[in-house]
Amino acid sequence: MNKKIVGIIGILILSVVLSACSNYKFKADTEYVIDDFTVTNHKGEEVSLESLKGKPWLAMFIFTNCTTICQPMTFHMTEVQAALEEQGVEDYNIVGFSVDPANDTPEVLSEYLSRYTITDESKWNFVTGYDQKWIEQFALNSFKSLVKMPTDGDQVIHGSTFYLVDENGVAVKNYPGSEDVPLDTIAIDMKTLIEERLGK
Secondary structure (H helix, E strand, C coil): CHHHHHHHHHHHHHHHHHHHHHHCCCCCCCCEECCCCEEEECCCCEEEHHHHCCCCEEEEEECCCCCCCHHHHHHHHHHHHHHHHHCCCCCCEEEEEECCCCCCCHHHHHHHHCCCCCCCHHHEEEEECCCHHHHHHHHHHHHCCCEECCCCCCCCEECCEEEEECCCCEEEEEEECCCCCCHHHHHHHHHHHHHHHHCC
């Protein structure tokens, strides 16, 4: 009985949140201008900041040999995409920057991504095609995020944040990506950003 009551309360809360969406206004928390880039995705295709413009996108930093947060982060991003689908959001991209480009070739990234159940892979770009120094500087300059290859071992130090980048290439919000991920908040933020700025 208690579980039933908790479930009903949860549904009611969710209903209130969703009904409030029409009154929800997007508010940027950050204004990180993303540096220009041209990289290669897991399908061997060229992806650039310019090619991503016109649609918002979600960014994260991962690598395939990661033994800690990367797999949970990737799984949570698949959940974010499912939440976006539930909200009817279509015009977006997901970009995962490898922080271990020497090992993460497009083929390795493709194999890594194939382990996950993905709603729409056409939105995903796990990218590589640069050197270690570049990704460390890019993460710091564009996302104010630390990426560092340690002197010992192969576990690259990096953050677990998800970033919402607007249609002009500016990171306007960020969220926890490895645990307590606010799936519905990310989906609603993305939907509202598109509706307010692009009039869709």
